[in-house]
Amino acid sequence: MNKIQHKFLISTDIQRWLKKKIVNTEKIEQFYVKPDIDTQCYYLKHFPDTYTKVTISREGKENIVPVCEEIYLSQRKNHIGRKVVKNIYTVCTHEETFVFSEYSKTLEGLYILVAYFKDEKAMGESETMETLQPFILKEIDKDEKYNDRPLSLYVKPMEYNLSKLFEKIDAFEPANLFFWQVPNRLYVRDGVALIVYKNLRLLNYYKMVYQQKHLSATLHRLRVLMRRTATILETFSDLFSPYIQRFCTNLLLRYHEETKLLRYLYFLDELCSTREDAKLSLYSELKSLTIQEEVAVTQMLLSKPFMHLIQILARELHEQEHQQFKSLKQEVKKAVRKHLKAFEILLSKTKEGYDEDLLEQIYISLDSLQTHLEDFFHIIGEKEAQMIVDELNILLKPLREYRNCKERAIILKHIKEQSENSTLDTDPLMCEDVKVLEEKIENALKLLRSSKFYI
Numbered sequence: 001m002n003k004i005q006h007k008f009l010i011s012t013d014i015q016r017w018l019k020k021k022i023v024n025t026e027k028i029e030q031f032y033v034k035p036d037i038d039t040q041c042y043y044l045k046h047f048p049d050t051y052t053k054v055t056i057s058r059e060g061k062e063n064i065v066p067v068c069e070e071i072y073l074s075q076r077k078n079h080i081g082r083k084v085v086k087n088i089y090t091v092c093t094h095e096e097t098f099v100f101s102e103y104s105k106t107l108e109g110l111y112i113l114v115a116y117f118k119d120e121k122a123m124g125e126s127e128t129m130e131t132l133q134p135f136i137l138k139e140i141d142k143d144e145k146y147n148d149r150p151l152s153l154y155v156k157p158m159e160y161n162l163s164k165l166f167e168k169i170d171a172f173e174p175a176n177l178f179f180w181q182v183p184n185r186l187y188v189r190d191g192v193a194l195i196v197y198k199n200l201r202l203l204n205y206y207k208m209v210y211q212q213k214h215l216s217a218t219l220h221r222l223r224v225l226m227r228r229t230a231t232i233l234e235t236f237s238d239l240f241s242p243y244i245q246r247f248c249t250n251l252l253l254r255y256h257e258e259t260k261l262l263r264y265l266y267f268l269d270e271l272c273s274t275r276e277d278a279k280l281s282l283y284s285e286l287k288s289l290t291i292q293e294e295v296a297v298t299q300m301l302l303s304k305p306f307m308h309l310i311q312i313l314a315r316e317l318h319e320q321e322h323q324q325f326k327s328l329k330q331e332v333k334k335a336v337r338k339h340l341k342a343f344e345i346l347l348s349k350t351k352e353g354y355d356e357d358l359l360e361q362i363y364i365s366l367d368s369l370q371t372h373l374e375d376f377f378h379i380i381g382e383k384e385a386q387m388i389v390d391e392l393n394i395l396l397k398p399l400r401e402y403r404n405c406k407e408r409a410i411i412l413k414h415i416k417e418q419s420e421n422s423t424l425d426t427d428p429l430m431c432e433d434v435k436v437l438e439e440k441i442e443n444a445l446k447l448l449r450s451s452k453f454y455i
Contacts, residue, residue, distance in 0.1 A: 009137045024090040031079035032152050043075050081153035082106055084098035093128050128215045134205045145325045154325035162190050165206050169198050174205035181378050192236045193317040193326035195375050199229045207301045214294050216266035226256040231371040235335050239322050248313045262293040264411050278428040332376045339369045340453045385449045397439035
């Protein structure tokens, strides 16, 4: 009795070997249906007319029940994923059994061998295994993507070395990492993990640069990376453990908010030097506040929570517990379509009028869309992505500037109220073109309401 089995991915020219052997041949069709809670369920057809229902409990116990053709055909209409069709070739030699599966249709070109032996010693001494070595690509005993369920529900198995892709990111100079592009043919978990890993490397790099030089441009890049990483984690939340996803997203958004004041202080400080009617007292006040905020932000970047955030997220990226064998391209397009749908719903609401809250929701929606379009530009399709970017920028640019004007007014009001100088004049730094921006936003909303976005 054969007690052990090993599974191998084999090359398509195995047919040359099979032609020289005595084989038993059968054809199978298999499909999954939506299961009950804590179970899996699939149906099998052994050609020409044998039908079976298989349910698998949470504990892994199989229950196999014969069914009639009518039940099989009725369930076939409700299948999920793909219908898997394969030819099975069985070769028996002495106490060894070799089962070759040749897949067809959407899995055409895939060949899998399951070899059964009495024990490990028998496998090591098997002459048949020796003759099969030229056809064996790799052992896949622990490679879940070649199991029946992933083959039925997910994309055709892809082969690549994820560790090598992480190493390629490590090989980039940090300043050039913005030009790195995630490869196209990846599973979604791996592609998203690589994007987040790239962001973490850049966060570490710009954190160190900021601590040394306190440059406004570096702070801006840090904040952009925080927001972009949080957006990726929010969109693909099911790819990570729930606690880590929530913890990291919340912390990134908190730090993004806590660095907002310093970002505006840098801007106001530069603006103050260009305005002739800005008093020296205002310039001095802004300088003093900027220095205080720089100290606070530097301490935040050096704090244990920030370092802990980087460390646990980096560790999570290498975990495979939440692996999903879905195409990165398909899932990214699905995510973008979902964001576009939400954006179109918000757009339609503006037809009856809009307030600051609705504009804020629209801005957040636009910001999320921009993140995905930029991170996955070449995967979505450069032409398609560019068309959407150009159209959305009609609204995004004036809306971003409008938000900045509103935020600037709030911050200047706060500075004036907290200042010991009761005569501090902040008016020279107030926005002068809010009305113009409001008109641009209104016109952009009218234009975009008549648009349709396709991915």
